[in-house]
Amino acid sequence: MHVLILFIEILILFAIIMLHVAYATYFERKIIGHMQVRMGPMRVGWHGLLQPIADGIKSFFKEDVVPEQADVVTFRAAPIICLTAMLTSLAVIPFAKGWVLANINVGLLFIFAMSSLASYGVILAGWASNSKYTFLGGLRSMAQVISYEVAMGLSLVGVMMLSGTLNLTKIVEAQGGSFGGMYIFPQIIAFFVFFIAMLAETNRVPFDLPEAETELVSGYCTEYSGMRYAIFFMAEYIGMMVMSSIGTICFLGGWNGPFEVTIFPPFWFVVKVYAFMFVFIWIRATLPRYRYDQLMSIGWKVLIPLALGNIVLTGFIKAFTG
Amino acid sequence: MQIQYKPKRNLLQTILHSEIMQGMAFTLKQLFAKPITRQYPQEKPEIKLGFRGQHALVRDQETGTSKCVACMRCVTVCPSRCIHIRFHEDEERGCRVVDSYDIEALRCVYCGFCEEVCPVNALVLTEIFEYAAYNRESIFFDQERLLANWDAFADMKGSAINGYINPFWRPRGIPERELTAAKRLDVPDEWTIEGQVVGNLVKRDQ
Numbered sequence: 045m046h047v048l049i050l051f052i053e054i055l056i057l058f059a060i061i062m063l064h065v066a067y068a069t070y071f072e073r074k075i076i077g078h079m080q081v082r083m084g085p086m087r088v089g090w091h092g093l094l095q096p097i098a099d100g101i102k103s104f105f106k107e108d109v110v111p112e113q114a115d116v117v118t119f120r121a122a123p124i125i126c127l128t129a130m131l132t133s134l135a136v137i138p139f140a141k142g143w144v145l146a147n148i149n150v151g152l153l154f155i156f157a158m159s160s161l162a163s164y165g166v167i168l169a170g171w172a173s174n175s176k177y178t179f180l181g182g183l184r185s186m187a188q189v190i191s192y193e194v195a196m197g198l199s200l201v202g203v204m205m206l207s208g209t210l211n212l213t214k215i216v217e218a219q220g221g222s223f224g225g226m227y228i229f230p231q232i233i234a235f236f237v238f239f240i241a242m243l244a245e246t247n248r249v250p251f252d253l254p255e256a257e258t259e260l261v262s263g264y265c266t267e268y269s270g271m272r273y274a275i276f277f278m279a280e281y282i283g284m285m286v287m288s289s290i291g292t293i294c295f296l297g298g299w300n301g302p303f304e305v306t307i308f309p310p311f312w313f314v315v316k317v318y319a320f321m322f323v324f325i326w327i328r329a330t331l332p333r334y335r336y337d338q339l340m341s342i343g344w345k346v347l348i349p350l351a352l353g354n355i356v357l358t359g360f361i362k363a364f365t366g
Numbered sequence: 367m368q369i370q371y372k373p374k375r376n377l378l379q380t381i382l383h384s385e386i387m388q389g390m391a392f393t394l395k396q397l398f399a400k401p402i403t404r405q406y407p408q409e410k411p412e413i414k415l416g417f418r419g420q421h422a423l424v425r426d427q428e429t430g431t432s433k434c435v436a437c438m439r440c441v442t443v444c445p446s447r448c449i450h451i452r453f454h455e456d457e458e459r460g461c462r463v464v465d466s467y468d469i470e471a472l473r474c475v476y477c478g479f480c481e482e483v484c485p486v487n488a489l490v491l492t493e494i495f496e497y498a499a500y501n502r503e504s505i506f507f508d509q510e511r512l513l514a515n516w517d518a519f520a521d522m523k524g525s526a527i528n529g530y531i532n533p534f535w536r537p538r539g540i541p542e543r544e545l546t547a548a549k550r551l552d553v554p555d556e557w558t559i560e561g562q563v564v565g566n567l568v569k570r571d572q
Binding site for chain 1 (some may be wrong): 390
């Protein structure tokens with residue numbers, strides 16, 4: 045019986061997240077459109093509201109091309125690895141008090157593990173397609189994820205030290221319901237490092253070198269078509285949502301807000317996640333791509349020392365103030 | 367020329383990402399600006415004076431056919447050589463008679479030289495611009511098609527067609543005496559030389 049309820053909960057979460065992913069693409073296209081003084085999708089439905097559904101149907105019925113020289117098994121597995129890893133990390137995210145599928149004590153570590161696993165999908169896709177562009181995209185993704193995973197992990201150590209736990213629910217509870225309790229204030233350096241590492245981790249502009257459509261056609265997903273291509277995009281958007289959720293939970297106080305919304309407890313969580321998503325899109329509409337060596341030097345020479353310094357600083361403050 | 371470089375960022379500006387913030391502020395401002403998109407099939411573009419669209423041969427009200435005298439000026443001036451005319455001499459009347467008048471619209475660059483150079487204002491680039499077709503033959507205009515194009519344009523303009531004067535029929539900056547009789551048209555004041563931005567050659571001649 046317990047298993048059945050869990051299964052239904054998973055299904056509901058999956059459906060809601062997929063809907064959000066579909067409309068995140070709409071949200072992104074609309075906002076970038078308006079920032080570029082265009083309108084974005086306008087044709088399908090009122091103000092293009094049915095556009096994501098039309099896109100979904102289109103990519104579902106498109107021809108699925110597998111290149112002749114590709115490593116077929118890996119080629120087919122890569123998008124699934126990406127999507128599964130991203131979806132799995134949703135299980136530990138607390139949307140509201142008690143609204144979590146698996147309230148495990150290593151939640152934060154689990155999410156790191158899953159987001160690293162998702163980059164395997166990207167690397168394998170790059171390797172299996174047997175093409176120059178995908179291979180370069182895959183290599184870049186590997187280098188990028190390795191360097192930024194470190195910065196991201198270190199930036200969240202400060203949060204772990206303050207809250208004394210890796211359990212995401214407890215991290216939110218440790219911040220309390222007050223505005224000043226949010227970890228963004230004591231951990232402002234960590235937030236800065238986390239934010240930049242988050243952009244790099246999800247392969248978003250200005251660190252979208254694995255995709256880099258201006259130089260690598262479409263990077264690791266060049267050879268993909270139809271639904272498999274769409275799966276990579278779903279994984280990217282779920283990745284954005286997971287990272288936004290982590291940012292919300294660790295720095296912005298999770299589901300706590302100025303007042304309780306009793307009919308829909310995750311209200312403030314959703315608002316904060318969408319604020320993060322908006323910033324993602326806003327940055328995409330504004331900034332050009334970093335050069336590859338700049339990306340590496342920011343990661344290793346700026347973010348990691350900053351994060352390490354923040355750990356030392358947090359440790360000192362915690363030791364002296366108790 | 368002196369190049370004005372931006373002053374170098376100081377440390378505080380680097381830490382606060384002042385330049386990135388400027389960019390972000392700009393895009394945020396644009397988010398609330400009115401989009402310049404024209405929703406095309408519903409919203410048609412405003413057609414300005416001197417628009418150069420589909421080709422047409424003006425249908426002469428008296429003869430019911432084109433005004434063309436086969437002087438071959440348009441054929442000569444056409445930079446993409448898309449106009450082809452065949453004619454024969456009528457010995458009795460001592461004039462040329464047009465056998466066929468073809469325009470390959472797919473090769474046309476819409477420069478408007480042909481209508482400017484035509485001594486009898488027989489040719490016009492109308493304001494019709496939606497004539498895409500699925501085959502090349504439909505966009506190859508022979509004399510019949512060109513006259514039909516004029517009829518379609520006349521339908522579009524309605525009663526305004528009677529006083530219709532294309533700006534290219536009365537080229538600017540050329541003295542009246544140098545124009546053929548048909549081109550000495552009465553044009554509105556704002557088309558004349560005083561209200562126009564003209565080149566040095568025209569200014570010197572005045």
